[in-house]
Amino acid sequence: MKLTLKIWRQAGPDAKGAMVDYPIDGISEDMSFLEMLDVLNDQLIREGQEPVAFDHDCREGICGMCSLYINGRPHGPGRHITTCQLHMRRFKDGETIYVEPWRAKAFPIVKDLVVDRSAFDRIQAAGGFISVNTGGNLVDANSIPVPKAAADKAFDAATCIGCGACVAACPNSSAMLFVSAKVSQYALLPQGRAEARTRALNMVEQMDAEGFGTCTNIGACHIECPKDISLENIARLNREYLAAEICREDEGTEKDSTY
Amino acid sequence: MSTLDPKVPDGPLEKKWDLHKEHLRLVNPANKRRIDVIVVGTGLAGASAAASLAEMGYNVKSFCYQDSARRAHSIAAQGGINAAKNYPNDGDSVYRLFYDTLKGGDYRSRESNTWRLAEVSANIIDQCVAQGVPFAREYGGLLDNRSFGGALVSRTFYARGQTGQQLLLGAYSALMRQVGKGKVQMFDRHEMLDLVVVDGKARGIIARNLVTGKIERHGAHAVLLCSGGYGNVFFLSTNAMGSNVTAAWKAHKRGAFMANPCYTQIHPTCIPVSGTHQSKLTLMSESLRNDGRIWVPKKLEDAKALQEGRKKGRDIPEEDRDYYLERRYPSFGNLVPRDVASRAAKERCDAGFGVNRTGEAVFLDFASAIERYGKMEANVHHIHNPGKEQVRELGMKVVSAKYGNLFDMYENITGDNPYEHPMMIYPAVHYTMGGLWVDYNLMSTIPGMYVLGEANFSDHGANRLGASALMQGLADGYFIIPYTIADHLAHDIRTGPIPTNTPEFDEAEKHVRGRIEQLMNVKGTLPVDHFHRELGRVMWNHCGMARNEAGLKEGIEKIRKIREDFWKNVRVPGKAEEFNQELEKAGRVADFLELGELMCVDALHRSESCGGHFREESQTAEGEALRKDDEFAYVAAWEWKGEPGKDVMHKEPLAFEVLKLSQRSYK
Numbered sequence: 001m002k003l004t005l006k007i008w009r010q011a012g013p014d015a016k017g018a019m020v021d022y023p024i025d026g027i028s029e030d031m032s033f034l035e036m037l038d039v040l041n042d043q044l045i046r047e048g049q050e051p052v053a054f055d056h057d058c059r060e061g062i063c064g065m066c067s068l069y070i071n072g073r074p075h076g077p078g079r080h081i082t083t084c085q086l087h088m089r090r091f092k093d094g095e096t097i098y099v100e101p102w103r104a105k106a107f108p109i110v111k112d113l114v115v116d117r118s119a120f121d122r123i124q125a126a127g128g129f130i131s132v133n134t135g136g137n138l139v140d141a142n143s144i145p146v147p148k149a150a151a152d153k154a155f156d157a158a159t160c161i162g163c164g165a166c167v168a169a170c171p172n173s174s175a176m177l178f179v180s181a182k183v184s185q186y187a188l189l190p191q192g193r194a195e196a197r198t199r200a201l202n203m204v205e206q207m208d209a210e211g212f213g214t215c216t217n218i219g220a221c222h223i224e225c226p227k228d229i230s231l232e233n234i235a236r237l238n239r240e241y242l243a244a245e246i247c248r249e250d251e252g253t254e255k256d257s258t259y
Numbered sequence: 260m261s262t263l264d265p266k267v268p269d270g271p272l273e274k275k276w277d278l279h280k281e282h283l284r285l286v287n288p289a290n291k292r293r294i295d296v297i298v299v300g301t302g303l304a305g306a307s308a309a310a311s312l313a314e315m316g317y318n319v320k321s322f323c324y325q326d327s328a329r330r331a332h333s334i335a336a337q338g339g340i341n342a343a344k345n346y347p348n349d350g351d352s353v354y355r356l357f358y359d360t361l362k363g364g365d366y367r368s369r370e371s372n373t374w375r376l377a378e379v380s381a382n383i384i385d386q387c388v389a390q391g392v393p394f395a396r397e398y399g400g401l402l403d404n405r406s407f408g409g410a411l412v413s414r415t416f417y418a419r420g421q422t423g424q425q426l427l428l429g430a431y432s433a434l435m436r437q438v439g440k441g442k443v444q445m446f447d448r449h450e451m452l453d454l455v456v457v458d459g460k461a462r463g464i465i466a467r468n469l470v471t472g473k474i475e476r477h478g479a480h481a482v483l484l485c486s487g488g489y490g491n492v493f494f495l496s497t498n499a500m501g502s503n504v505t506a507a508w509k510a511h512k513r514g515a516f517m518a519n520p521c522y523t524q525i526h527p528t529c530i531p532v533s534g535t536h537q538s539k540l541t542l543m544s545e546s547l548r549n550d551g552r553i554w555v556p557k558k559l560e561d562a563k564a565l566q567e568g569r570k571k572g573r574d575i576p577e578e579d580r581d582y583y584l585e586r587r588y589p590s591f592g593n594l595v596p597r598d599v600a601s602r603a604a605k606e607r608c609d610a611g612f613g614v615n616r617t618g619e620a621v622f623l624d625f626a627s628a629i630e631r632y633g634k635m636e637a638n639v640h641h642i643h644n645p646g647k648e649q650v651r652e653l654g655m656k657v658v659s660a661k662y663g664n665l666f667d668m669y670e671n672i673t674g675d676n677p678y679e680h681p682m683m684i685y686p687a688v689h690y691t692m693g694g695l696w697v698d699y700n701l702m703s704t705i706p707g708m709y710v711l712g713e714a715n716f717s718d719h720g721a722n723r724l725g726a727s728a729l730m731q732g733l734a735d736g737y738f739i740i741p742y743t744i745a746d747h748l749a750h751d752i753r754t755g756p757i758p759t760n761t762p763e764f765d766e767a768e769k770h771v772r773g774r775i776e777q778l779m780n781v782k783g784t785l786p787v788d789h790f791h792r793e794l795g796r797v798m799w800n801h802c803g804m805a806r807n808e809a810g811l812k813e814g815i816e817k818i819r820k821i822r823e824d825f826w827k828n829v830r831v832p833g834k835a836e837e838f839n840q841e842l843e844k845a846g847r848v849a850d851f852l853e854l855g856e857l858m859c860v861d862a863l864h865r866s867e868s869c870g871g872h873f874r875e876e877s878q879t880a881e882g883e884a885l886r887k888d889d890e891f892a893y894v895a896a897w898e899w900k901g902e903p904g905k906d907v908m909h910k911e912p913l914a915f916e917v918l919k920l921s922q923r924s925y926k
Contacts, residue, residue, distance in 0.1 A: 012837070030533040031536050032538070034538070038536070045832055046784065046830075049832070050833055053838060056500060057325055057501050058334065058335045058499040058500075059500055060497075060668070062423075063330040063334050063335065064329070064330060065326060081671060085671050085672070087672065110838055111838045117326060117327065118326070121327050121435065121445070125436070125438045125439035126439060129391075129433060129436040130389065130390055132390060133314040134307070134311040134741065135386065138385040141344070141387075141388040142346065144388075147400050151393055151394075151395075151400075155418060155425070158418075158425060159421060159424070162327065162329055191388065191389055191390070
């Protein structure tokens with residue numbers, strides 16, 4: 001295959017960026033999109049130019065490190081796949097492909113196609129956990145049965161890979177799908193129920209502090225989510241949040257502070 | 260050569276760990292606050308260790324090269340995690356898990372470590388459930404189990420095909436909780452480039468900030484390496500692109516012995532190589548072998564037709580198929596351990612029976628599983644005399660619920676529908692049992708430096724059983740290091756913070772800067788990947804699934820040439836003091852080029868076959884691995900002597916008190 005790539009190049013966070021054209025030839029349809037970029041970088045290095053920086057690691061669709069806005073869509077054409085699982089057989093010979101980084105205020109650009117998604121880690125640190133220490137003598141795992149339906153739903157929410165496609169897809173750059181997936185996973189399980197409400201409050205507070213936008217129920221996040229995280233989770237987050245707000249005085253919003 | 264003392268405690272095997280814990284020194288809570296610990300890597304071992312130590316009160320600095328701790332490659336583990344819970348009432352016990360693991364490792368692991376691993380396995384499941392890990396459950400709400408290769412019981416806990424992801428996110432959530440409290444300081448996009456040793460003790464690391472390129476000094480009272488395995492030395496493997504040996508290798512050069520580096524696991528069920536631009540290989544969970552049947556054609560002319568694309572798998576009638584694992588190993592069938600399954604596939608393909616264009620693939624077929632489940636479903640739904648199509652449809656639903664995500668992944672990568680045609684699979688490099696040598700306390704030969712998870716060598720001998728890597732990573736991090744590290748740190752309660760303005764830190768930083776400068780200054784013409792690919796090809800051909808003396812010697816020569824060529828002709832574009840992915844890769848490949856040689860040297864010296872290490876000169880009449888227990892019942896631990904290829908071997912003899920050494924049989 002012969003292709004024309006139009007790729008966003010930006011030397012650093014404060015540098016001015018631009019789209020740059022790269023013609024490329026000899027691409028096989030069995031290659032993944034990232035392998036195609038490997039070929040491009042190989043050529044650029046041999047020609048003495050700077051290769052294109054992009055994030056990637058596991059290349060099997062699970063680590064969430066790869067990103068890329070391809071032809072106007074996070075992770076490119078096709079549903080339920082990450083960029084590393086996108087294969088060139090989905091493109092036509094002679095096609096022009098636009099490749100851009102995630103665009104969101106809360107995800108500043110590091111270089112070229114690489115963005116800083118550490119805001120997600122900070123949201124997680126604000127409440128995305130169950131406050132239980134490592135214990136040598138916990139209760140047996142089977143002492144609390146969990147209805148299969150709840151366990152399955154919790155699992156579905158827990159499959160979020162934290163890639164940030166939801167934020168990139170959203171016109172408001174909202175992180176509600178990401179946050180709601182985490183809140184839901186724990187809220188649905190008896191083990192996580194105890195702190196469900198304070199968790200919702202704390203995670204939402206951090207989400208707002210990071211500069212993510214608000215949710216206006218557009219649903220693009222769900223369409224572009226490589227793991228098919230459901231919008232139901234956002235409804236559940238809203239429910240948890242509202243209930244927590246109303247009960248604020250009774251239950252308090254104390255953060256766990258046992259050291 | 261010297262003999263290494265693993266410091267295994269006295270007492271009967273099943274009491275060792277309990278007695279040992281009672282005698283280990285403790286650090287009181289107020290003193291823990293005065294002690295700093297560095298943890299390199301945030302996979303299952305690293306994240307669980309960092310979180311647990313911070314919970315106990317130590318000040319932890321946690322490092323990973325990825326942009327977030329949540330992305331460590333443990334996340335990609337699919338199948339499950341073993342634990343001797345015996346929930347299914349099928350006769351499992353700590354002893355049986357221990358026995359299977361030791362036998363599966365072909366009697367090349369330390370008995371006491373393997374027992375302890377089996378012993379703490381049940382706690383791991385309790386811990387993870389308490390953290391909110393959504394394991395698969397049955398309709399009654401209790402946890403579900405499945406069977407896995409190399410075992411005759413169902414002891415594997417799982418979360419669909421994403422068990423590693425769920426366990427890692429559990430450990431990551433515990434880690435982030437401590438980050439939120441300020442007990443863990445997180446350094447993502449950082450890479451450890453040297454270990455700092457002061458007065459013979461590990462006292463810190465030199466790290467490169469991968470965003471700015473700045474070289475940083477970090478001091479601590481102890482350093483934990485949880486940096487994973489070195490399978491990427493083969494270039495093509497199921498590891499993540501960034502998985503590397505650099506942290507471990509730098510520690511090796513500072514005095515940590517490298518044990519059994521030649522023990523590599525080649526996983527039998529991976530998607531075959533499709534072309535020369537391939538950057539990595541994708542694993543299909545071993546759990547597929549529970550229901551899939553592996554076969555090649557009986558007749559060479561059928562194989563030829565398949566290779567030339569004139570026939571498809573389903574065109575071969577039942578009587579012309581060779582279910583070679585079921586034929587050779589009737590009692591374990593398709594569930595033999597990984598090393599056995601991989602070698603059997605290679606044997607058939609080498610004999611010309613491969614089923615794809617390259618002749619390097621075998622079928623993994625779900626047709627009979629679909630039919631079997633379809634009939635069961637028809638019964639459940641009271642459908643009498645269902646038609647063939649209806650059975651198929653019902654069966655496909657069951658198979659899809661069990662393995663749907665794996666089937667989708669396969670179709671995405673190959674463009675082939677595995678419900679219609681049998682999958683094609685071939686072995687690929689997956690895991691390294693070898694690693695830095697550690698004693699019973701997980702301490703390396705450098706006092707104060709501990710090694711956890713895949714990065715150490717300790718528990719899996721010469722072959723790891725499925726669903727045991729997750730178990731080991733979490734056992735080390737949650738339940739072993741929190742006890743054993745205190746014994747060492749108890750000496751450090753009055754030491755005070757470790758200063759980083761000492762000559763030792765100066766020297767280490769200078770060394771790191773020198774190496775980076777050297778890489779930047781080659782200014783050759785070829786990209787790093789070129790050399791990595793070359794190295795991978797040599798490793799696969801000379802130190803892969805089958806090894807022999809002549810091949811290994813040739814391999815060593817070839818690696819030396821590639822290394823020379825690398826230092827003359829590599830081109831690292833850009834600058835050192837900036838975000839520079841090629842520089843990261845160059846440093847890692849430079850280390851692989853040294854490790855590769857040591858792997859060949861180790862494989863050459865071990866002229867027996869055991870587990871994943873198959874020496875063609877040492878096999879039974881039936882082509883099975885033949886151990887030489889009189890000569891090789893020891894751990895080979897290599898000491899760095901200033902340059903690659905000059906390592907000196909030390910031995911840790913393996914004593915078996917409970918299990919008798921016997922030839923492994925899965926027939």
